[in-house]
Amino acid sequence: xxxxxxxxxxxxxxxxxxxxxxxxxxxxxxxxxxxxxxxxxxxxxxxxxxxxxxxxxxxxxxxxxxxxxxxxxxxxxxxxxxxxxxxxxxxxxxxxxxxxxxxxxxxxxxxxxxxxxxxxxxxxxxxxxxxxxxxxxxxxxxxxxxxxxxxxxxxxxxxxxxxxxxxxxxxxxxxxxxxxxxxxxxxxxxxxxxxxxxxxxxxxxxxxxxxxxxx
Numbered sequence: 001x002x003x004x005x006x007x008x009x010x011x012x013x014x015x016x017x018x019x020x021x022x023x024x025x026x027x028x029x030x031x032x033x034x035x036x037x038x039x040x041x042x043x044x045x046x047x048x049x050x051x052x053x054x055x056x057x058x059x060x061x062x063x064x065x066x067x068x069x070x071x072x073x074x075x076x077x078x079x080x081x082x083x084x085x086x087x088x089x090x091x092x093x094x095x096x097x098x099x100x101x102x103x104x105x106x107x108x109x110x111x112x113x114x115x116x117x118x119x120x121x122x123x124x125x126x127x128x129x130x131x132x133x134x135x136x137x138x139x140x141x142x143x144x145x146x147x148x149x150x151x152x153x154x155x156x157x158x159x160x161x162x163x164x165x166x167x168x169x170x171x172x173x174x175x176x177x178x179x180x181x182x183x184x185x186x187x188x189x190x191x192x193x194x195x196x197x198x199x200x201x202x203x204x205x206x207x208x209x210x211x212x213x214x215x
Contacts, residue, residue: 005058012051019047042102049110081114082191084122089201090130092169094118094194099143103157111157112164119168134199135170136179137162142187153182161194169196 022040032040082096094115101108123129139158162173162180170178179199197205 005062009055009058012054016047016051019044045101049108052110082118084118086127086130087195089197089204091195091197091201091205092130094196096192096194098192099141099190100139100156100158100192102155103159108157108160112160115161115164119165129169130196132170132196132198134177136181136197136199136202136205137165138181138183138195138197138205140183140185140193140195142185142189142191142193144186144188144190156182158182165196 023044082094084095085093087093096111096114101111119129139161141156158180162178166173166178172178179202195205
């Protein structure tokens with residue numbers, strides 16, 4: 001690892017920590033206007049997200065190959081990440097074990113990066129990803145009121161998901177290639193379920209979801 005990249009890693013961590021400075025006064029009981037608090041929290045989130053994505057790329061550039069291919073990874077994949085599976089009817093199901101972030105102020109770069117990595121991991125396990133010429137993407141958030149702070153659908157960072165899959169699972173994310181359905185359900189699961197299916201299967205998907213087929 002060269003000195004420039006090492007310094008950049010330290011700078012990324014330092015910048016993220018510095019972003020928390022405006023919040024330190026809150027620890028002493030100071031009050032902050034809601035709009036100002038929201039902006040401070042968004043800036044903190046953005047700084048750490050950007051640092052995380054860049055650190056991923058920098059560290060992987062210098063990651064030595066595993067000495068024993070059959071050896072279990074030293075650092076297991078965190079549960080917050082999620083999973084990918086191909087379910088019935090060749091529908092792709094992606095689970096993100098956290099809720100959609102707010103995109104009111106900035107694009108959630110960690111979300112697209114995480115989805116790409118989940119797809120990479122799925123393929124590296126010997127699985128093939130489907131490819132849809134025209135698709136429907138159903139995004140269902142399952143959350144309780146206490147765990148959900150972004151209620152308006154247009155403030156959620158769902159557009160980042162379509163950007164992460166275009167060119168890989170679908171040719172493009174324009175309106176004639178990709179339809180999007182945003183759904184919500186009350187649950188203490190606090191997770192995001194993304195199902196990608198051929199657009200011709202849309203009626204079957206919603207019939208199954210409604211229980212019209214008996215399950």
